[in-house]
Amino acid sequence: MDDQSPHVVEIIRRIREGSTEPFLCRCDDNLLYVVKSMPEMPRRQLIAEFISACLVSDIGLPFPEFTIVYVPEELLEFTPDLRKQINAGYAFATRYIENAVSLSFAQSRNDSIIPLNDQKVFRL
Incomplete structure (x- = not known):
């Protein structure tokens, strides 16, 4: 890894949605991220x-x-x-999206929740 990685400067709160319960963090680029780290998540995951x-x-x-x-x-x-709950060092992070909600797989395939035109299906 290099020094170009954003550095976490604040751990704001735990995100209780989903099974991984990541952390909402602010980094030195002043953006919010959803951060997942060991020991809560195994290295393989x-x-x-x-x-x-x-x-x-x-x-x-x-x-x-x-x-x-x-x-x-x-x-x-x-x-x-x-x-x-969170290790020092490198961690996986996605940009935080305000007001985003988690959906189950079944909910994501429901036309009344996500219109069919907005659903993307990848088939092999």
Whole structure:
């Protein structure tokens, strides 16, 4: 990794939606990110998240911008509770989208929730 990665400067709150319960963080680029890190997520799952984001981007599906961010040790130094939930070092992050909600797979295929023209289907 290089020093071009945004650095987390504030951990705002835990996002309780979804199974991974990531953190909403502000980085030194003054943007908000949804940050996923060990130990809450196993390394294998973080790698899968990153690869999935790359594939989604490559095939042109809508997806928030994503990057790798750096969580400084100093940010966690005086917060022992956070040290058990997020590791210092590099983490996977997507740009935070205000008012976005999580949908189940079944909800995403429901025409009354997402109009058919807005649904994207990728078939092999």
